[in-house]
Amino acid sequence: MNKGRGNAAEKHAHAHHDHDHDRAHGHSHAHGHGHGHAHSHGVAPDADRRWLSIALGLIVVYMAVEVVIGLAAGSLALLSDAAHMLSDAASIVLALVAMRLAARPARGTYTFGLKRAEILSALANGLTLLLVSVWLAYEAVSRLVSPPEVDGPLMFYTALSGVVVNVAAAWCMSKANRSSLNVEGAFQHILTDLYAFIATTAAGAVVMFTGFARADAVATLIVVALMLRSGTTLVRAAGRIFLEAAPAGADPDAIGARLAAHEGVVEIHDLHVWEITSGDVVLSAHVIVAVGGDCHGVRRALQTTLREEYGITHATLQVDHAPAPLVGAGSVTGGPEAPHCEDAHGTVHVGSTLPGKG
Structure with missing residues (x-):
């Protein structure tokens, strides 16, 4: 104006x-x-920090267990899941911090408050997904060329338990306000991780029953494709807001x-x-x-x-x-x-x- x-x-x-x-x-x-306003700028009441905190606890505990088992089994798919869970944990912490910042009232030079802290968080989550996917793709291609020995049963049962943990975490995240791009970014991390564990479970079953070790790398590439899609969507949505489209x-x-x-x-x-x-x-x-x-x-x-x-x-x-x-x-x-x-x-x-x- x-x-x-x-x-x-x-x-x-x-x-x-x-x-x-x-x-x-x-x-x-x-x-x-010439000015007239009728608006509300508060953080949505259903953006419940408690549910995000519960999901964070589940992920951190399971991630530590998975790193140990992934190293013991020699499974890149399990280690990639653990790496993704680390980014999940970081995304939830970032979401919680951004929610607190966004809830602060507007004052001083920040005439809209710090509401865009949530969009910064969403952008960071999207970029993290893209960066991790590039690293995993490189490792997966290397293992397709020269597949290492993989412990199929250990990989299968660990991934199966990971499906359960991620279903619980995704359910907790669904209780929060997903209309917020910030919360949606953290939720996409969890959802992509759930798909990754499902793919790893299938790969573990293939290795266990057929001995086809490359299934581990194939499952990783499936996870990479999902991460690229989610990351691109988040970055594009955050970019539109920052460019004031x-x-x-x-x-x-x-x-x-x-x-x-x-x-x-x-x-x-x-x-x-x-x-x-x-x-x-x-x-x-x-x-x-x-x-x-x-x-x-x-x-x-x-x-x-x-x-x-x-x-x-x-x-x-x-x-x-x-x-x-x-x-x-x-x-x-x-x-x-x-x-x-x-x-x-x-x-x-x-x-x-x-x-x-x-």
């Missing part, structure tokens, strides 16, 4: 009118002219056109839609209202539309009356008599209301 636009005297007079208008109608409008499923052009279609709206521009953190969608826009139009009524109507049709409850709208005459067919960006937007961002959405018509 660009606050330095327009003639200063006109804006001062309009702001004065804005506050007088609200007082006359009994409205409380603490954010100043519109949330998935939200089309800024469609939203702008919908807002511009409201009665009394001449134009919508400088429309931005982004996420602070998972599910915390923010919108800002510059709204041009017809001369003599009810700017407050238009603002309230637009915010109702955003809330009811798009689920956007944090919307900051800068509302101005159109200059008279308005240069061009609804455009305020193209002439010296158009002071409202010297540097419009993105698409200009032209409304059906004619300038000068209330």
